[in-house]
Amino acid sequence: MAKKRRKLCKVKRDVDRLGLSLSPSRELDIAAIARVAREAESLGYESMWIPETWGVDAVSVLAALAVSTSRIRLASGIFSVFSRSPVLIAQTAATLQELSGNRFILGLGASGPAVVERWHGVPFSSPIERSRLYVEIIRLALSGSRVDYRKHGFDLSGFTLSNPPSVAVPVYIAAIGPNNVRLCGELADGWLPIFVARGRMQVFFDSLSDGAAGANRDLADVDVAAFVPGLVAERSDELLRRQLAYYIGGMGTFYYTFVKRMGFAAEAHKVRQLWSSGGRRLAVAAVPQQLLDLCTLGGEAEAARQRLDLLREDGVRLPIVTFPHGSTEAEISHTLNVLAP
Template sequence: MGGRDVFLPVAAQPSVDALVDQAKRGEELGYDRAWLPETWGRSATVVLTSVAEHTDEIGIGTSIVPVYSRSPALIGMTAATLQEVSGGRMRLGLGPSGPAVIENWHGVDFGNPLKRTRETLDVVKQVLSGEVVEYDGEYFDLSGFRLRQGPPEPVPSVDAAAMGPKAVELAGRFADGWHALMLTREGLNERTEDLARGAELAGKDPDDVRTTLSLTCCALEDGDQARDLVRQHLAFYLGGMGTYYRDNLARQGHEELAHGVYDAWNDGRREEATAMIDDDLLDAMAVGGTPERARDLLAEFESLDPVDAVSVSFPRAASVEEIVSTMEALAPGA
């Protein structure tokens, strides 16, 4: 079995302390790493600093920090600093996020996400090397500076989140790892071919590019409630987060369903949109049910050849108690 990580909740939590407590519980339960996304709530880097100070062994990481909200140099500086405060437990995950967040929250043109991500990866890796950064790109032009304190020890790995063919190829070519999300089993296998092609273009062994699969999971004694929460989560992303996730599912052979969920959600028919996520699709891209059923489903994802680690993530509407129950039910060795 590969690694098993925990993806701290994407939805708003009661406090920073609550997120720290969840990371501490993850460490107690034996999870390998605690990932934290950054959306339109708390700063991931500030929260991870607190997590680092209150834990001893569990890895930490951003999954993801958007490439539009900070300069590449600042992303590199931040990763180096988190590596220092965590005693070498940091892994950086970055990616474009999506146009809904970037344009409507950050007020920045989404532009060319592939090029922006590529250049950010290039600059961040130069920054983390400790050498003088010299870069002449379409978006970024840097010269003459390097980290004052020298490179972090060890230099943290840099992953890229990606869903589409070209984006996944880019991750394989320029990043140390790939964060896969909102993919069916079949979609994961298709994109793994893109990852391998990118790695080979860079002269790397594809097996050296770490694949972390983010899975929305809910394991409760009330299995129907668990599945309802997962279903609602998938419907929200397909319908409520612009066209990004809709198009990703359509690309995987579910075009009619993806557009149906999107249209119903945006017409205000949200219960109808949620009901369109049938059991087959739910089980193809997420984990929900009683603890026993959820453990079996999770094991099926972990057994897939491309997967090096599964990141146990939670539905956006799950309560703190439901999150903790799921963490405990799906903990390594449970």
């Protein structure tokens, strides 16, 4: 009989859990992000997730938020396992855990070849195995143990973190492919999907359950924290549709394939074709209303709240309201208030 693995970091299961994700942009500088974080904290939001794309780095923003907030949890959403070494990520996690008073959540992900190869110049090779190794090495380093690790191309020796955190850092993994979702079930504290479609999640939960069962874990030990594009504003449909079109058409094959698996194969193909041929406005217009309704929180406040409830019924324990690029601080503030837990 397989030896039962230790249970990982515990998370609360309150039905009113809610997070937000926001990236600094031309419309929102870091000072504005800090104001939003403090407002979200005052409204009872559980966590704030900072992505890292083509703007500022997430570490600096998280450090600024750590010293300007006191209760809201702070998370990387996400650090790519191809852009930093595992030991550096462990050092960063330990530092942010100390700065925040043990409020940090480490969100990791493989990203995709469009980002990893074109932006970072690193071959996108064996992403699932690399994610596994990163989690193993990072946890080993954060435990304060000496890191001597020689496996699958890594040859690390003699590293010991001088200031291991006194409280374990939860590790969440962004995943949308079946094998990567299975990995989350096996070893992550939480699973971070995106564009979850209400009523069409069972195929992904099957993979998550398979991973947990293979590791002799209880599925309830894996937090399901989904990035849900959301904005309650007059421009919500415009901005949310634009975001979906960009991910389906302009971010490689991962999100495109994910949307196809949710039952929108023909629609995803059309969006991708239009985007690739330069017809980006047409690609945005081709995003089907049904997909927008299933995967986003837009429109009127009451409708958005009802969609949150339906996501929770589908098994999403922590919806993370993910604001589309172009959202103004006023629009974000309004959305936070009308969706507040």
